[in-house]
Amino acid sequence: MAVINRPGQPPLWKRRSTVQDLLVWLGWLAAVALTVACFQFISERTIWAFVWDAPRQGADLVGRMFPPAWGYADQLWKPLWDTINIATLGTALAVLLGVPLAFLAAHNTTPSVVFVRPLALFIIVASRSINSLIWALILVIILGPGVLAGILAIALRSLGFIGKLLYEAIEEIDRTQVEALESTGANPAQVLSWAIVPQVMPAFAGITVFRWDINIREATVLGLVGAGGIGMQLEASINTLAWPQVTTIFLLILATVAVSEWLSARVRHAII
Amino acid sequence: MSATTFDAAAAARRWRPPPLIASPLLRYAVYLGALAYALLALGSIEVNWTRAAEGLDRAAAFLSGFFPPDFVTKWEDIQEGLLESVTMTIVSTAAGILLSLPIALGAARNLAPLPVYLFCRAIIAISRTFQEVIIAIIFVAMVGFGPLAGMLTLAFATLGFMAKLLAEDIEDIERAQAEAVRATGAGWFSWIAWSVLPQVKPRLIGLSAYRLDINFRESAVLGLVGAGGIGDTLNTAFDRYEFGTAAAVLLIIIAIVLACEYASGMIRRWVQ
Amino acid sequence: MAEPLLVLTGLTKRYPTGDLALDGVDLAVPRGQVMALIGPSGAGKSTLIRCVNRLVEPTAGSVRLEGQELTRLSRAALRRARRRMGMIFQEYALVERLSVMENVLSGRLGYVGFWQAWFRRFPRRDIEQAFRLLDRVGLAHMADKRADALSGGQRQRVGILRALMQEPALLLVDEPTASLDPKTSRQIMRLIVELCEERGLAAIINIHDVGLAQEFARRIVGLRAGRIVFDGPPEALDAAVLTAIYGEEDWSRTIRRSDQEEDMAEAAA
Numbered sequence: 001m002a003v004i005n006r007p008g009q010p011p012l013w014k015r016r017s018t019v020q021d022l023l024v025w026l027g028w029l030a031a032v033a034l035t036v037a038c039f040q041f042i043s044e045r046t047i048w049a050f051v052w053d054a055p056r057q058g059a060d061l062v063g064r065m066f067p068p069a070w071g072y073a074d075q076l077w078k079p080l081w082d083t084i085n086i087a088t089l090g091t092a093l094a095v096l097l098g099v100p101l102a103f104l105a106a107h108n109t110t111p112s113v114v115f116v117r118p119l120a121l122f123i124i125v126a127s128r129s130i131n132s133l134i135w136a137l138i139l140v141i142i143l144g145p146g147v148l149a150g151i152l153a154i155a156l157r158s159l160g161f162i163g164k165l166l167y168e169a170i171e172e173i174d175r176t177q178v179e180a181l182e183s184t185g186a187n188p189a190q191v192l193s194w195a196i197v198p199q200v201m202p203a204f205a206g207i208t209v210f211r212w213d214i215n216i217r218e219a220t221v222l223g224l225v226g227a228g229g230i231g232m233q234l235e236a237s238i239n240t241l242a243w244p245q246v247t248t249i250f251l252l253i254l255a256t257v258a259v260s261e262w263l264s265a266r267v268r269h270a271i272i
Numbered sequence: 273m274s275a276t277t278f279d280a281a282a283a284a285r286r287w288r289p290p291p292l293i294a295s296p297l298l299r300y301a302v303y304l305g306a307l308a309y310a311l312l313a314l315g316s317i318e319v320n321w322t323r324a325a326e327g328l329d330r331a332a333a334f335l336s337g338f339f340p341p342d343f344v345t346k347w348e349d350i351q352e353g354l355l356e357s358v359t360m361t362i363v364s365t366a367a368g369i370l371l372s373l374p375i376a377l378g379a380a381r382n383l384a385p386l387p388v389y390l391f392c393r394a395i396i397a398i399s400r401t402f403q404e405v406i407i408a409i410i411f412v413a414m415v416g417f418g419p420l421a422g423m424l425t426l427a428f429a430t431l432g433f434m435a436k437l438l439a440e441d442i443e444d445i446e447r448a449q450a451e452a453v454r455a456t457g458a459g460w461f462s463w464i465a466w467s468v469l470p471q472v473k474p475r476l477i478g479l480s481a482y483r484l485d486i487n488f489r490e491s492a493v494l495g496l497v498g499a500g501g502i503g504d505t506l507n508t509a510f511d512r513y514e515f516g517t518a519a520a521v522l523l524i525i526i527a528i529v530l531a532c533e534y535a536s537g538m539i540r541r542w543v544q
Numbered sequence: 545m546a547e548p549l550l551v552l553t554g555l556t557k558r559y560p561t562g563d564l565a566l567d568g569v570d571l572a573v574p575r576g577q578v579m580a581l582i583g584p585s586g587a588g589k590s591t592l593i594r595c596v597n598r599l600v601e602p603t604a605g606s607v608r609l610e611g612q613e614l615t616r617l618s619r620a621a622l623r624r625a626r627r628r629m630g631m632i633f634q635e636y637a638l639v640e641r642l643s644v645m646e647n648v649l650s651g652r653l654g655y656v657g658f659w660q661a662w663f664r665r666f667p668r669r670d671i672e673q674a675f676r677l678l679d680r681v682g683l684a685h686m687a688d689k690r691a692d693a694l695s696g697g698q699r700q701r702v703g704i705l706r707a708l709m710q711e712p713a714l715l716l717v718d719e720p721t722a723s724l725d726p727k728t729s730r731q732i733m734r735l736i737v738e739l740c741e742e743r744g745l746a747a748i749i750n751i752h753d754v755g756l757a758q759e760f761a762r763r764i765v766g767l768r769a770g771r772i773v774f775d776g777p778p779e780a781l782d783a784a785v786l787t788a789i790y791g792e793e794d795w796s797r798t799i800r801r802s803d804q805e806e807d808m809a810e811a812a813a
């Protein structure tokens with residue numbers, strides 16, 4: 001905001017000064033130009049003939065996808081159970097690893113700001129940067145295909161997520177409650193468990209449930225790289241062009257995700 | 273202070289530490305259920321230990337890929353993959369946000385007629401239920417391999433993410449302000465332009481920065497199903513056991529995500 | 545003659561920001577003495593009591609409690625020494641999500657091990673004592689309520705009990721009534737003073753309300769810009785002294801006069 005003083009006239013009020021105006025417009029122009037250039041780049045790598053054909057392809061695909069192969073659902077219960085286990089056990093493992101990590105990363109609880117904290121932050125960033133599917137890819141190479149790779153992949157990705165949100169919550173706690181217990185002569189471990197843990201408990205529960213909900217979704221695709229769960233069936237059905245089966249799988253995923261979302265909303269509600 | 277004598281010894285004998293869950297029935301049900309689930313779930317993990325033991329060599333090979341990472345041999349591929357990822361990220365974020373605005377308006381209850389509301393909510397639900405990779409499979413089937421499919425996937429995911437949050441914001445504003453603005457006799461469009469947009473703008477910018485960050489991370493996996501980007505390079509490197517190159521790509525992803533996070537943090541602080 | 549309970553000599557605190565909050569404070573508090581510390585905002589009252597239990601590290605000077613020098617203690621020895629100093633806070637500083645009983649018992653943390661505290665396995669004696677104290681302040685029926693369900697006055701009572709559970713020799717009290725209404729403020733002050741008398745505890749009470757200070761404390765110390773500018777009995781507090789502590793102002797209505805009080809007592813009778 002700026003007030004422009006004009007001699008002999010009342011000051012003119014404008015939202016921005018002219019220079020700011022110009023900068024904002026230049027910013028927008030640059031953003032649009034960048035987007036167009038990027039699109040051009042993508043366009044060069046696209047066979048547009050295929051794209052123009054997409055509506056027909058899409059209609060064709062939908063035609064082949066229906067009706068769903070209901071009978072196929074019988075073979076999906078075990079993979080679905082695996083999927084849920086991957087998400088749940090993976091989240092549990094991530095909690096086990098992520099909680100200590102958060103305490104090492106938070107400014108007010110870390111044993112050393114200079115050595116431990118940067119290391120903990122690096123682990124958190126590395127874990128978060130790499131998608132669970134990539135973690136799964138790596139783990140399948142090492143451990144071989146199966147549910148275990150999926151669980152570890154989910155855990156490795158989630159531990160950074162839980163670690164980050166939790167350490168932020170820890171840094172926001174009320175200092176005076178901590179000081180009050182310190183002044184009773186409590187040792188640091190007691191202060192942690194009596195003053196800090198109760199304060200971050202609601203945040204912790206919320207974060208965990210939130211991540212579990214996300215992990216159910218993530219676990220549905222881990223099978224594409226062999227890390228167990230319903231994604232394995234999806235991969236197989238797509239490879240054999242069995243589209244009605246694919247539809248069945250999609251519907252099952254849709255139902256599972258809806259249930260998990262409902263459940264996590266309920267649990268979050270109960271906590272708060 | 274108390275009129276009748278209070279028996280502290282008896283009260284102390286009766287006192288029990290407050291349990292986490294107040295109702296004993298629910299408490300034991302939850303504990304038992306959790307235990308039973310853990311046993312069942314852990315029991316159903318099948319691990320091929322001989323295969324896992326063999327994996328140790330591969331794990332060592334993978335880790336040695338980081339010392340040092342090989343940026344040189346496949347630099348052309350890495351560069352191409354990165355450019356694809358970055359362009360996909362930028363275009364899809366821009367397109368997703370633009371499309372999310374009308375959808376958000378349509379998905380705000382009390383603002384849109386019922387059929388429009390249901391349609392917009394359905395789009396949001398689909399976009400949020402399915403993992404990006406599944407959406408990518410569909411788009412690849414429709415428009416062919418390449419970054420266009422990836423871009424469409426990310427735009428669709430962005431749309432669902434942004435529209436849901438914006439719709440909630442708009443509903444809140446609507447409830448708080450409907451009367452005040454309607455009383456001035458303003459039309460619907462000017463209400464949107466003068467009342468809704470200015471209020472959601474800071475959050476819109478913050479969310480966009482956040483989404484840009486997410487989209488880049490996601491763009492790194494879409495290559496696994498042929499939707500372009502750095503994930504393609506990574507996948508190829510893993511397939512050929514070129515762990516030096518894989519390590520290089522992973523490090524680049526971590527570095528870019530770090531930079532994005534830093535930048536989006538700055539943007540959000542600047543907006544507020 | 546035995547050394548007083550608490551002896552501060554040349555106590556100085558300079559914050560990293562450069563503020564000199566305490567400037568060579570010398571003060572001795574004998575056993576059982578309730579002392580009010582008054583002074584304008586920013587005078588260094590909070591800093592002084594926090595330097596005593598080293599929530600704030602003094603820059604220079606010495607703090608001796610029961611003959612023990614506190615400023616050079618190791619962390620573990622400091623924790624043992626802190627058990628003898630109970631602290632009471634303006635905003636109560638209860639752990640909001642723990643129950644009243646747990647908050648009271650947290651005064652015993654310095655006496656029990658980690659796992660004992662984790663599983664709330666306190667000695668029966670401690671729990672009994674906690675119930676007795678809760679009953680003393682009329683909160684025994686609230687023992688299992690969560691601390692954030694209490695009113696301000698109730699919370700401050702729990703805060704006081706937490707400090708008493710430490711079996712302290714000295715109470716450090718930082719503006720105990722600043723968030724309370726006038727009636728509750730008097731009740732809280734009376735409770736603190738009564739408990740100190742019963743148990744022979746000394747107390748340093750930071751307080752802004754000069755009237756309350758005069759009424760409840762035996763000794764008043766005035767702090768201004770980190771230096772002690774007054775030290776004497778409540779009766780010695782007159783306009784000149786208040787001006788020395790707080791600066792120029794019309795003090796005629798602030799000072800409690802004993803004859804006024806007697807008039808009121810007669811009127812009430």
Ligand SMILES: Nc1ncnc2c1ncn2[C@@H]1O[C@H](COP(=O)(O)OP(=O)(O)OP(=O)(O)O)[C@@H](O)[C@H]1O
Pocket residue numbers: 559560561563564565583584585586587588589590591592
């Ligand atoms: N953590 C801190 N860092 C830097 N300076 C501080 C800190 N705490 C207090 N100070 C400074 O020290 C001086 C004394 O502050 P202190 O809180 O002890 O005053 P006080 O007498 O308790 O005031 P009040 O009556 O407002 O509580 C002030 O100038 C204050 O700005």
Ligand SMILES: [Mg+2]
Pocket residue numbers: 589590591
């Ligand atoms: Mg103070």
